[in-house]
Amino acid sequence: MKKIIELKNITKSFDGQVVLDNINLDIYDNEFLTLLGPSGCGKTTTLRLIAGFESPDVGDIIFLGENINNVPPYKRNVNTVFQRYALFPHLNVFENVAFPLREKRVPKAEIESRVNEMLTLVALNGFEKRSVTSLSGGQQQRVAIARALISSPRVLLLDEPLAALDLKLRKDMQSELKKIQKATGITFVFVTHDQEEALSMSDTVVVMSEGRIQQIGTPVDIYNEPENAFVADFIGESNILDGIMLADRKVSFSGHVFDCVDFGFEKRQPVDVVIRPEDVDIVSEEKGMLKGVVTSVTFLGVHYEIIVDINGFKWMIQTTDFVDVDEHIGLYIEPDAIHIMRKSQYSGMYGDYSSFSMEMDEIGVLEEEVMEEVLEEAEVEHGE
Amino acid sequence: MGNKNMAARRGSLIQRLCLAPYSVWAALFIVVPLIFVAYYAFTDNAFNFTLDNVRRFFTATSNVTDEAGTREVHTYLLIFMRSLKLAVISTVICLIMGYPAAYIISTASARTQKIMIALIMIPMWMNFLIRTYAWMTILQDTGIFNGMLGLLGLKPIHIIGTEGAVVIGMVYDYFPYMILPIYSVMAKMDVKLLEAARDLGCNSFGVLRRVIWPLSLPGVFSGITMVLIPSISTFYISQKLGNGKFYLIGDAIEGQYVANNLHFAAAIAFILMVILLVCMAVMQRSANRRAAV
Ligand SMILES: Nc1ncnc2c1ncn2[C@@H]1O[C@H](COP(=O)(O)OP(=O)(O)OP(=O)(O)O)[C@@H](O)[C@H]1O
Numbered sequence: 001m002k003k004i005i006e007l008k009n010i011t012k013s014f015d016g017q018v019v020l021d022n023i024n025l026d027i028y029d030n031e032f033l034t035l036l037g038p039s040g041c042g043k044t045t046t047l048r049l050i051a052g053f054e055s056p057d058v059g060d061i062i063f064l065g066e067n068i069n070n071v072p073p074y075k076r077n078v079n080t081v082f083q084r085y086a087l088f089p090h091l092n093v094f095e096n097v098a099f100p101l102r103e104k105r106v107p108k109a110e111i112e113s114r115v116n117e118m119l120t121l122v123a124l125n126g127f128e129k130r131s132v133t134s135l136s137g138g139q140q141q142r143v144a145i146a147r148a149l150i151s152s153p154r155v156l157l158l159d160e161p162l163a164a165l166d167l168k169l170r171k172d173m174q175s176e177l178k179k180i181q182k183a184t185g186i187t188f189v190f191v192t193h194d195q196e197e198a199l200s201m202s203d204t205v206v207v208m209s210e211g212r213i214q215q216i217g218t219p220v221d222i223y224n225e226p227e228n229a230f231v232a233d234f235i236g237e238s239n240i241l242d243g244i245m246l247a248d249r250k251v252s253f254s255g256h257v258f259d260c261v262d263f264g265f266e267k268r269q270p271v272d273v274v275i276r277p278e279d280v281d282i283v284s285e286e287k288g289m290l291k292g293v294v295t296s297v298t299f300l301g302v303h304y305e306i307i308v309d310i311n312g313f314k315w316m317i318q319t320t321d322f323v324d325v326d327e328h329i330g331l332y333i334e335p336d337a338i339h340i341m342r343k344s345q346y347s348g349m350y351g352d353y354s355s356f357s358m359e360m361d362e363i364g365v366l367e368e369e370v371m372e373e374v375l376e377e378a379e380v381e382h383g384e
Numbered sequence: 385m386g387n388k389n390m391a392a393r394r395g396s397l398i399q400r401l402c403l404a405p406y407s408v409w410a411a412l413f414i415v416v417p418l419i420f421v422a423y424y425a426f427t428d429n430a431f432n433f434t435l436d437n438v439r440r441f442f443t444a445t446s447n448v449t450d451e452a453g454t455r456e457v458h459t460y461l462l463i464f465m466r467s468l469k470l471a472v473i474s475t476v477i478c479l480i481m482g483y484p485a486a487y488i489i490s491t492a493s494a495r496t497q498k499i500m501i502a503l504i505m506i507p508m509w510m511n512f513l514i515r516t517y518a519w520m521t522i523l524q525d526t527g528i529f530n531g532m533l534g535l536l537g538l539k540p541i542h543i544i545g546t547e548g549a550v551v552i553g554m555v556y557d558y559f560p561y562m563i564l565p566i567y568s569v570m571a572k573m574d575v576k577l578l579e580a581a582r583d584l585g586c587n588s589f590g591v592l593r594r595v596i597w598p599l600s601l602p603g604v605f606s607g608i609t610m611v612l613i614p615s616i617s618t619f620y621i622s623q624k625l626g627n628g629k630f631y632l633i634g635d636a637i638e639g640q641y642v643a644n645n646l647h648f649a650a651a652i653a654f655i656l657m658v659i660l661l662v663c664m665a666v667m668q669r670s671a672n673r674r675a676a677v
């Protein structure tokens with residue numbers, strides 16, 4: 001596959017604060033690539049560097065083999081769909097979409113036909129004369145996409161384009177965007193902080209945190225083989241435990257030795273062990289590799305989400321079998337359900353459901369000490 | 385539901401009570417004087433209805449002597465056209481200077497913007513008579529301006545008493561009224577729109593022409609209105625800086641008033657007002673039409 005854009009050792013600071021730290025990223029032709037990460041991790045800044053609204057402090061932006069660090073936005077063959085669309089309020093739908101063509105002095109008849117073609121692509125025929133301010137959010141979104149696509153850019157940058165839409169519309173637009181990308185063959189660089197959206201739409205997912213790329217991979221790779229505790233926790237639910245590699249394909253955690261499929265670690269190397277909630281089988285206590293007590297059960301429609309206390313560590317398990325609170329159960333874990341990660345700066349920060357609640361998710365990035373305190377308090381509350 | 389309605393009604397009652405003083409003020413000081421102007425304009429000294437005053441504005445003639453000889457002219461139409469010419473020139477100069485200035489200020493840092501706007505507004509706190517006197521001393525044949533030319537070894541220029549001096553005075557006095565509305569529209573402009581334009585292929589000039597300019601038109605129109613109208617009816621500047629040689633429509637109204645011809649003064653004022661209203665309506669129309677495209 002052909003590389004369209006290469007970011008090489010990009011570093012960018014604002015007011016002395018490092019926002020992007022040594023970013024290296026290759027973007028390929030015809031790819032749907034998603035930048036995924038929590039708020040403030042530098043996704044928008046990365047897009048703005050590619051679009052040309054910012055220039056890197058250090059590093060090179062390569063477009064089709066040429067350095068474009070100093071090429072202004074209007075000369076880059078890249079277009080952006082802005083988060084809040086940024087449609088021109090003084091122009092109607094037709095003129096908004098025709099905007100780039102008028103700048104290039106394309107003949108009238110050609111403008112007419114290309115705009116109509118674009119409006120067909122985004123299902124907005126008959127809206128030509130409408131004022132953009134009279135459109136619904138979803139319609140404005142489509143105008144913005146049509147406007148960005150009409151000059152056939154090599155790359156389309158989309159900054160959380162679906163964030164302002166309600167859930168239903170969001171789902172529709174997701175599949176529509178995917179369809180448009182397939183139909184046009186244009187490379188999409190898509191920004192979101194919604195992991196589900198990232199997994200379902202992308203060819204490649206780039207997980208970012210604190211200005212650094214944590215992992216680049218296909219959605220399946222990212223989900224099944226997370227690089228570190230941050231990625232494991234950010235993409236879906238994970239139980240993350242301290243473990244020790246005993247040998248190739250043998251790991252010990254929670255006071256038990258497990259067979260696994262990972263190898264290539266040193267003997268007795270401390271590691272993080274990830275086990276997805278849906279990969280744990282519930283068995284009778286005698287048959288279990290681990291034994292614990294159910295502390296809570298939540299019905300979620302397709303399955304139950306249960307929290308199990310195993311030697312003080314709370315696991316989250318998703319199961320379709322009903323178990324009761326205070327029931328003693330055993331856990332059975334297949335070797336390929338165990339994923340081993342090297343220790344990282346994020347070790348110990350995620351993957352324990354001791355104080356599982358919605359608010360706790362939000363403060364997942366607190367410093368460890370603060371975290372401990374919060375956890376203890378929560379424990380006390382639970383005890384009462 | 386009932387509570388909500390009550391609250392809404394009480395809100396509107398309070399609103400109306402709050403607005404009451406303004407309504408009274410507007411009636412007392414805007415509507416009533418306008419009625420008086422109209423009443424005087426269409427009556428004679430005995431307060432009988434007459435169109436004579438209006439007719440006089442359009443038909444009165446006088447003889448003008450200049451290098452080309454003596455001609456008979458329509459006195460007030462000539463004065464009106466002269467006022468219009470000077471006002472339009474001043475407005476155009478204000479616009480040409482004010483638009484780029486407003487744009488540059490709006491792109492500066494927040495701190496610089498505040499300082500610049502303060503600098504523009506400070507002269508407005510000074511009485512306008514004093515400002516005009518200041519210009520007299522600057523522009524006089526032996527004034528500061530010619531003094532500086534002299535220091536540079538240049539010949540003095542005769543400015544005071546020319547149309548140029550009147551225009552300078554008007555531009556100076558009304559410049560803030562041009563720059564402020566344009567600036568306030570530009571400062572509120574969404575930077576994302578400008579980025580979108582650059583992203584879609586516009587260089588800086590393209591962004592200015594295709595996005596900033598059309599979006600700033602409301603500011604431009606209110607700037608034009610706010611400069612054109614006071615400068616068309618100004619009388620003091622022309623007397624002081626034009627040495628009274630350029631009798632303007634404002635001077636005519638004042639002159640008739642001082643001469644105790646209240647009815648004719650009212651008629652001139654009334655006609656001026658109607659003309660300005662028509663001009664503004666036409667301008668507003670074309671502005672709306674542009675906005676609709
Ligand atoms: N122009 C700027 N000046 C100063 N700081 C900035 C600027 N742009 C971004 N930042 C900072 O850089 C960091 C990353 O911002 P960025 O907008 O790239 O995050 P993001 O990943 O897009 O977040 P979000 O999901 O909230 O949009 C933030 O801490 C932000 O405050």
Ligand SMILES: [Mg+2]
Pocket residue numbers: 043044045159
């Ligand atoms: Mg962002």
